[in-house]
Amino acid sequence: MSLEIRSVSKTYGSHRAVDDVSFTVTPGRIFGFLGTNGAGKTTTMRMILDIIRPDSGSIFQDGTSNTSISRNAFGYLPEERGLYPKMRVDEQMLFLAQLYGATRHEASARFDEWMERLEITENRERLVEQLSKGNQQKIQFLAAILHDPDVLILDEPFSGLDPVNAEQMKRAFLEMRERGKTIIFSTHQLDDAQELCQDVAIIHRGKLMTSGDVSSVRQSLGQQVVRFGLAEHEPAAWLEEIPDVTVARDRGDHFELKVPDKAAAQAVLREAIRRDLTVSRFDISYPSLNEVFLSLVRGMPEESKSEVDHEMLVPA
Amino acid sequence: MDLNRVRLVAKREWLTRLRQRSFQITTVVQVLFVAIGASVPTAIALFSDDDVAMADVLIVDGTGADIAERLAPYIVPGETAGFANGGDTIELIATELTADEARTQVDEGDAAAALIVSRADDEDLAFTYVSDSGDSDSTAQQLYAGAAGISFEDRLERGGIDQAEFEAASAAPVFTIEGRQAAGEVNGTDVSGARVGIAYFFTILMFMTIMLYGAWVATGVVEEKASRIMEIMINAATPRDLLAGKVLGIGLAGLTQLAPMLLTGGVVFALQKPIAEALGADSSALPNIDFGSLSVQGIGWFMVYFLLGFTLYAAMYAALGSLVSRQEEVNQAVSPMITVMFVGYFAAFFTMWTPDSLLARVLSIFPLTAPFVMISRVVISPPPAWEMALSVGLLAAALVVAILFAARVYRIGVLLYGQKPSWRALFGKTLEQTAR
Numbered sequence: 198m199s200l201e202i203r204s205v206s207k208t209y210g211s212h213r214a215v216d217d218v219s220f221t222v223t224p225g226r227i228f229g230f231l232g233t234n235g236a237g238k239t240t241t242m243r244m245i246l247d248i249i250r251p252d253s254g255s256i257f258q259d260g261t262s263n264t265s266i267s268r269n270a271f272g273y274l275p276e277e278r279g280l281y282p283k284m285r286v287d288e289q290m291l292f293l294a295q296l297y298g299a300t301r302h303e304a305s306a307r308f309d310e311w312m313e314r315l316e317i318t319e320n321r322e323r324l325v326e327q328l329s330k331g332n333q334q335k336i337q338f339l340a341a342i343l344h345d346p347d348v349l350i351l352d353e354p355f356s357g358l359d360p361v362n363a364e365q366m367k368r369a370f371l372e373m374r375e376r377g378k379t380i381i382f383s384t385h386q387l388d389d390a391q392e393l394c395q396d397v398a399i400i401h402r403g404k405l406m407t408s409g410d411v412s413s414v415r416q417s418l419g420q421q422v423v424r425f426g427l428a429e430h431e432p433a434a435w436l437e438e439i440p441d442v443t444v445a446r447d448r449g450d451h452f453e454l455k456v457p458d459k460a461a462a463q464a465v466l467r468e469a470i471r472r473d474l475t476v477s478r479f480d481i482s483y484p485s486l487n488e489v490f491l492s493l494v495r496g497m498p499e500e501s502k503s504e505v506d507h508e509m510l511v512p513a
Numbered sequence: 514m515d516l517n518r519v520r521l522v523a524k525r526e527w528l529t530r531l532r533q534r535s536f537q538i539t540t541v542v543q544v545l546f547v548a549i550g551a552s553v554p555t556a557i558a559l560f561s562d563d564d565v566a567m568a569d570v571l572i573v574d575g576t577g578a579d580i581a582e583r584l585a586p587y588i589v590p591g592e593t594a595g596f597a598n599g600g601d602t603i604e605l606i607a608t609e610l611t612a613d614e615a616r617t618q619v620d621e622g623d624a625a626a627a628l629i630v631s632r633a634d635d636e637d638l639a640f641t642y643v644s645d646s647g648d649s650d651s652t653a654q655q656l657y658a659g660a661a662g663i664s665f666e667d668r669l670e671r672g673g674i675d676q677a678e679f680e681a682a683s684a685a686p687v688f689t690i691e692g693r694q695a696a697g698e699v700n701g702t703d704v705s706g707a708r709v710g711i712a713y714f715f716t717i718l719m720f721m722t723i724m725l726y727g728a729w730v731a732t733g734v735v736e737e738k739a740s741r742i743m744e745i746m747i748n749a750a751t752p753r754d755l756l757a758g759k760v761l762g763i764g765l766a767g768l769t770q771l772a773p774m775l776l777t778g779g780v781v782f783a784l785q786k787p788i789a790e791a792l793g794a795d796s797s798a799l800p801n802i803d804f805g806s807l808s809v810q811g812i813g814w815f816m817v818y819f820l821l822g823f824t825l826y827a828a829m830y831a832a833l834g835s836l837v838s839r840q841e842e843v844n845q846a847v848s849p850m851i852t853v854m855f856v857g858y859f860a861a862f863f864t865m866w867t868p869d870s871l872l873a874r875v876l877s878i879f880p881l882t883a884p885f886v887m888i889s890r891v892v893i894s895p896p897p898a899w900e901m902a903l904s905v906g907l908l909a910a911a912l913v914v915a916i917l918f919a920a921r922v923y924r925i926g927v928l929l930y931g932q933k934p935s936w937r938a939l940f941g942k943t944l945e946q947t948a949r
Contacts, residue, residue: 246748248928273748279741284529296521296749340745 199223200245200348200379205254207240214240215251216403222379222396224347227370229394230383231490237403238383239276242350245381246271258348269298272346276353276383278337282326289325290339297344307343314372315339315365331362338369349373351382355389367393387487399490406493415483418492422485423462426451426478427469435472439464451478514757518750522758523765526733530766540770547778550714554707554782555789558798570652571608571627573615576638580630580663581607587659603652612641619643628656636671638664705893707800709865711807712889715815716861719884722819723826724854726767730827731834731843733759734927738838743927752924756916760827767823775812783808807892814891821908822884825915826850832919835926857882861889868894878904880911 200222207215215237222228232238243249245256247263256263258270281289287308294304312318315335320328325336334357341349354370355363370393373380384390390397391411398408407414422445427433436444436452441461446453456462462481469476484492530536572581588603606624608615615627626644633639640660642653669679737743746755781788783805789798833846860882864873868890877887877896883904890896 243928248744248747268749268751271748273745275741275744277741277744279737279744281737281742282740292521292525293745293749296518296746298518298749344749 199259200381201257202241202245203255203257205241205244205251205256207237207244207249207251213403215244215400217254218400218403218405219254220398220405220408222348222381224379225374225377226380226395227374227393228379228381229390229397230381230400231385231387231390231397231486232383232400233385233494236400238400239352241400242273242352242381242383245348246273246350267298269344270347272297272341272344272349274337274341274349274351274354276356278334280325280333280337280340283324285322285324286328286336287321290336290343293340294343297346299344303345304343307345308339311339311343311369315369330357331359334358334362335365338366342373346378348379349381351380353384354382355384355386363389387485387490391486397486399493401494407489411486412483414489415486418484418489420455420457420484421459421462422482422488423454423456423465424448424451424478424480424482425454425465425469426476428475428477435468436465439468456481515750515754518754519758519761522750522755523762526759526762527765527769530729530763531769536766536770540773543770543774544777547774548781551778551782552785552788553710554785554799554804555792555794558789558794559792569624569626570603570605570656571610571615571618571624572605573608573610573612573627573629575612575629575631578630578638578663578667580628580638581605583663583666584628584656584659587662588655603655616643626652628660638667640664705800705802707802708807708893711811712865712892713862715811715888715892716858716885719815719819719822719888720854720858722767722771723823723884724851726763726823727826727830728843728847729763729766730759731830731847732840733763734831734834734923735837735840735843738835738927739840747927752927753920755927756828756831756920756923759831760824764820764823764827771819775815779808779812810895811888811892815888817905818884818888818908821905821912825880825908825912826854828912828915828919832922832926835923836929838929853881854885857885861885865889865893869896874900878907880908883908 202218202220202222204217204219205215206213206217218237218241230238230241240249244251245263247256247266250264258266284292290308291301291304294308295301299307312321315338317332317335320332320336325333328336338351338354341351354366358366367389370380370382382393394411396408396410397414399406399414407417409417425436430450432447433452436442436454439461441457442465443455444452445455454462454465456465459481466476466479572584574580584605588605605628610618612627612629612631615624615629618624619627626642629641629643631639631641638660640656642656644653666679670676737746750758785799785804789795829850830847833850834843837843837846857876860872860876864870864876864886867873873886873890874896876882877890878900887896887901887904891901
């Protein structure tokens with residue numbers, strides 16, 4: 198019962214948009230697909246949806262190839278939002294749900310339920326173009342779920358949402374997870390991912406850098422982060438002298454230190470006490486997804502624009 | 514192909530068009546225009562009837578000089594009006610009525626006109642022509658010629674010139690007018706002006722509707738691309754379902770607009786004879802064609818060629834529309850195809866008087882021009898059955914090829930934004946199976 202992506206590759210002209218990417222998404226968990234713009238997220242998602250076909254590799258949903266699976270297994274929120282601007286919300290939602298293969302009756306019941314849940318019932322009969330941007334986003338989300346798909350593919354679902362709407366969208370995510378759906382969403386906002394996801398994959402220039410559950414990815418660097426604050430914050434050159442300790446950042450009221458293990462962290466604490474300094478903050482954690490991401494992609498050569506063949510390039 | 518999805522898309526397209534105010538207004542206006550257009554034969558008959566009513570001319574003769582009898586040779590036998598078929602000869606009726614009584618008869622419409630003849634103080638003949646249309650009708654001109662002749666004879670008589678000698682010299686010339694229909698003899702085929710008129714109508718209608726509804730298809734595709742709803746649609750349904758639904762839905766919207774118009778036009782045209790008679794027009798003034806069968810044939814073949822032709826062109830409109838991202842680029846994208854349509858359109862007019870020429874025969878069988886040229890031929894001079902069968906068969910075959918090719922272009926085009934691909938790259942892509 199899972200979505201498996203097996204060694205898929207896709208090339209546009211001379212541009213390798215997705216290069217031998219494999220990962221597995223488990224139902225009932227939220228999967229974050231992370232990468233910079235142009236990393237290959239959208240291309241991969243379109244391949245999962247069978248909108249475009251990979252040059253090599255294959256994709257299976259519950260053991261069935263995605264090329265022969267029913268269309269209503271998938272729900273899609275594209276990165277470029279789009280609906281018929283001059284069509285009424287209710288008519289449009291029922292039309293799209295039925296196009297996916299839901300019956301009018303089912304779609305209508307779910308529509309009522311979700312309009313209520315997202316607190317936008319007063320917009321039922323409005324034209325889409327008359328809605329606020331946040332409400333259009335919510336409607337767009339409904340367009341992805343009203344046919345009750347098993348797999349939800351959401352491309353940058355939080356972009357352009359204000360904090361209140363983003364919070365509502367996150368609650369909707371969790372609700373869908375409760376219902377046992379497989380959820381993949383892409384983002385370059387790594388804080389969103391860390392907050393919502395159980396599993397992540399990081400893709401960069403078409404290549405999969407790492408994937409797995411969030412804690413194992415955060416541990417994968419073999420580093421821990423110590424946030425170390427003193428009552429009197431002042432430059433502390435002595436920190437660098439402790440073996441295995443690196444000062445990553447001076448945050449103004451505390452330092453961020455990189456250490457390979459807990460023993461090195463203890464050494465920091467011992468040295469502070471030996472120097473008779475008052476410690477106001479000391480916590481040890483694994484690097485954030487953001488830090489893992491940056492350290493994974495750092496040092497990769499910049500791709501020159503000329504390598505990209507624009508002729509048949511679908512935005513990736 | 515999932516018929517349920519095709520039906521959904523088609524229904525949405527159909528309803529969207531039907532709800533547009535402009536669509537509703539156009540539909541009504543078209544019905545009115547066609548009803549008027551189809552009544553042209555009756556209008557012509559009624560108009561020529563006015564002249565026929567001028568034919569009875571009362572002669573009020575206060576001179577005892579047998580004016581009515583002497584006028585008769587001056588009246589040109591044949592038609593009184595310029596219209597085809599059956600105007601009446603002017604009929605001169607000698608009457609005992611007084612001048613005023615005759616005037617009343619003209620006023621009340623019992624006679625078309627009256628000619629009042631008396632002798633002036635100098636014994637010369639004085640003629641007064643009484644008519645509701647003054648001296649503008651052709652009857653007045655003929656009577657004037659007669660009056661001039663009779664006055665001349667009368668003066669000669671009074672002057673003592675020998676009657677017999679004079680009559681021999683001044684006999685009326687033999688002057689005959691032969692009524693002909695506006696017709697020509699070309700290639701051994703009688704081409705009726707009335708039929709050409711109908712061919713004009715159907716050819717223009719074919720061109721306008723295919724171009725208009727085809728443009729709806731292209732702009733519809735671009736709208737979906739521009740509003741980016743295409744990405745969801747393409748995930749929910751296959752490109753082929755979407756293409757089929759769009760063409761079907763817009764085709765149905767087109768038919769919804771065409772049907773009332775063709776029905777009204779057809780019924781009014783088929784009933785031209787009864788309508789003309791009911792309105793008191795002379796039905797023999799109508800063109801010599803079978804209104805009923807021409808209506809049925811014309812509309813029947815129009816529907817066949819419209820359905821096939823529209824679908825063929827609509828598939829290509831959709832494919833070309835899918836290759837561009839913005840409305841402004843649509844015209845440029847479809848222009849090569851419009852050029853082909855214009856060739857068929859103008860060829861149809863060019864060959865209207867020569868419907869059996871080689872050019873007409875070839876272009877009425879070539880699928881891209883057949884809808885325009887064949888509909889004109891069918892109305893003017895029905896071609897042999899094998900030509901019709903070949904034309905329809907080739908058109909249907911071209912249709913299948915166009916739809917298959919369009920579906921492939923569409924599948925690639927709909928997700929393509931920005932730069933338009935070269936035709937070579939596109940053609941290569943359509944041949945390989947890159948997606949559903």
